[in-house]
Amino acid sequence: MTKTLPALRAALLVPFLLLIAGAPPAARAAPHEERSGNWLRLGVTRGDARSGDTRGVLLLCDPPQGHGRAAEACEQLRAAGGDIERIPPRSGAVCPMIYAPVTVSAYGAWDGRRVDYTHTFSNSCVMAAGTGAVFDLPS
Structure with a gap:
Protein backbone atom coordinates (compact mmCIF):
# COMPACT_ATOMS: atom_id res chain seq x y z
CA MET A 1 0.00 0.00 0.00
CA THR A 2 2.83 2.43 0.75
CA LYS A 3 4.21 2.00 -2.79
CA THR A 4 0.88 2.80 -4.45
CA LEU A 5 0.52 6.23 -2.81
CA PRO A 6 3.57 7.78 -4.57
CA ALA A 7 2.47 6.20 -7.86
CA LEU A 8 -1.02 7.65 -7.43
CA ARG A 9 0.41 11.10 -6.68
CA ALA A 10 2.59 10.95 -9.79
CA ALA A 11 -0.34 9.81 -11.93
CA LEU A 12 -2.38 12.80 -10.77
CA LEU A 13 0.46 15.30 -11.02
CA VAL A 14 1.70 14.51 -14.54
CA PRO A 15 -1.51 15.57 -16.41
CA PHE A 16 -1.65 18.78 -14.37
CA LEU A 17 1.96 19.68 -15.23
CA LEU A 18 1.38 18.90 -18.90
CA LEU A 19 -1.70 21.11 -18.89
CA ILE A 20 0.24 24.05 -17.42
CA ALA A 21 3.28 23.60 -19.66
CA GLY A 22 1.16 23.28 -22.77
CA ALA A 23 -1.04 26.33 -22.15
CA PRO A 24 -0.56 29.09 -24.71
CA PRO A 25 1.07 32.30 -23.41
CA ALA A 26 -2.22 34.20 -23.63
CA ALA A 27 -3.82 31.72 -21.23
CA ARG A 28 -1.06 32.33 -18.69
CA ALA A 29 -1.15 36.12 -19.09
CA ALA A 30 -1.23 38.24 -15.97
CA PRO A 31 -4.62 39.72 -15.08
CA HIS A 32 -3.24 43.29 -15.43
CA GLU A 33 -3.58 42.98 -19.19
CA GLU A 34 -7.36 42.86 -18.73
CA ARG A 35 -7.67 45.89 -16.43
CA SER A 36 -7.29 49.55 -17.13
CA GLY A 37 -6.36 52.42 -14.83
CA ASN A 38 -4.17 52.28 -11.76
CA TRP A 39 -4.42 49.05 -9.79
CA LEU A 40 -2.25 46.73 -7.72
CA ARG A 41 -2.70 43.18 -6.44
CA LEU A 42 -1.22 43.40 -2.93
CA GLY A 43 -0.04 40.56 -0.72
CA VAL A 44 1.34 40.45 2.82
CA THR A 45 2.91 37.29 4.28
CA ARG A 46 3.75 37.25 7.96
CA GLY A 47 6.35 34.67 8.95
CA ASP A 48 8.39 32.60 6.56
CA ALA A 49 7.13 31.32 3.23
CA ARG A 50 6.64 27.76 4.49
CA SER A 51 4.37 28.54 7.43
CA GLY A 52 3.38 32.15 6.93
CA ASP A 53 -0.03 33.74 7.05
CA THR A 54 -0.79 35.44 3.72
CA ARG A 55 -3.38 38.16 3.09
CA GLY A 56 -4.15 39.84 -0.19
CA VAL A 57 -6.40 42.40 -1.85
CA LEU A 58 -6.89 44.08 -5.19
CA LEU A 59 -6.39 47.83 -4.80
CA LEU A 60 -8.16 49.86 -7.49
CA CYS A 61 -7.47 53.59 -7.62
CA ASP A 62 -9.85 54.86 -10.31
CA PRO A 63 -11.93 55.29 -8.05
CA PRO A 64 -10.27 54.03 -4.83
CA GLN A 65 -11.73 50.69 -3.70
CA GLY A 66 -10.95 47.12 -2.66
CA HIS A 67 -8.76 48.04 0.32
CA GLY A 68 -9.66 49.22 3.83
CA ARG A 69 -7.62 52.41 3.36
CA ALA A 70 -7.92 52.63 -0.43
CA ALA A 71 -8.17 56.43 -0.70
CA GLU A 72 -5.11 56.97 1.49
CA ALA A 73 -3.09 54.20 -0.21
CA CYS A 74 -3.96 55.52 -3.69
CA GLU A 75 -3.01 59.08 -2.69
CA GLN A 76 0.36 57.91 -1.34
CA LEU A 77 0.98 55.96 -4.54
CA ARG A 78 -0.02 58.94 -6.70
CA ALA A 79 2.41 61.16 -4.79
CA ALA A 80 5.16 58.56 -5.36
CA GLY A 81 4.36 58.09 -9.06
CA GLY A 82 3.26 54.50 -8.38
CA ASP A 83 6.74 53.60 -7.07
CA ILE A 84 6.32 52.01 -3.63
CA GLU A 85 9.99 52.58 -2.83
CA ARG A 86 9.43 56.35 -3.20
CA ILE A 87 6.71 56.52 -0.51
CA PRO A 88 8.27 58.70 2.19
CA PRO A 89 8.90 56.87 5.47
CA ARG A 90 6.65 57.82 8.37
CA SER A 91 8.50 60.39 10.43
CA GLY A 92 9.04 59.65 14.09
CA ALA A 93 8.35 55.93 13.78
CA VAL A 94 10.00 53.93 16.54
CA CYS A 95 10.01 50.20 15.85
CA PRO A 96 11.20 47.37 18.11
CA MET A 97 14.27 45.42 17.11
CA ILE A 98 12.36 42.15 16.96
CA ALA A 106 2.58 44.16 -5.38
CA TYR A 107 2.02 43.68 -9.07
CA GLY A 108 -0.22 45.52 -11.45
CA ALA A 109 -0.18 48.70 -13.49
CA TRP A 110 0.33 52.37 -12.69
CA ASP A 111 0.09 55.11 -15.33
CA GLY A 112 0.50 52.49 -18.05
CA ARG A 113 3.67 51.00 -16.51
CA ARG A 114 3.95 47.53 -15.06
CA VAL A 115 4.52 47.37 -11.29
CA ASP A 116 6.30 44.37 -9.78
CA TYR A 117 7.51 44.86 -6.20
CA THR A 118 8.55 42.41 -3.46
CA HIS A 119 10.34 43.23 -0.23
CA THR A 120 10.87 41.54 3.14
CA PHE A 121 10.84 43.77 6.21
CA SER A 122 12.17 42.76 9.62
CA ASN A 123 8.74 43.25 11.24
CA SER A 124 5.31 44.79 10.60
CA CYS A 125 6.21 48.10 12.29
CA VAL A 126 9.13 48.64 9.90
CA MET A 127 6.86 47.68 6.99
CA ALA A 128 4.15 50.17 8.02
CA ALA A 129 6.71 52.93 8.58
CA GLY A 130 8.15 52.43 5.10
CA THR A 131 5.08 51.76 2.97
CA GLY A 132 2.33 53.87 4.53
CA ALA A 133 -1.22 52.65 4.01
CA VAL A 134 -0.45 50.54 0.95
CA PHE A 135 0.11 47.23 2.77
CA ASP A 136 -2.12 47.99 5.77
CA LEU A 137 -4.35 44.96 5.24
CA PRO A 138 -6.68 43.46 7.84
CA SER A 139 -5.13 40.66 9.90
Missing part, protein backbone atom coordinates in the same frame (compact mmCIF):
# COMPACT_ATOMS: atom_id res chain seq x y z
CA TYR A 99 12.74 39.87 13.97
CA ALA A 100 9.28 38.81 12.83
CA PRO A 101 9.59 38.91 9.02
CA VAL A 102 6.88 40.33 6.82
CA THR A 103 7.11 39.96 3.04
CA VAL A 104 5.02 42.23 0.86
CA SER A 105 4.36 42.01 -2.84
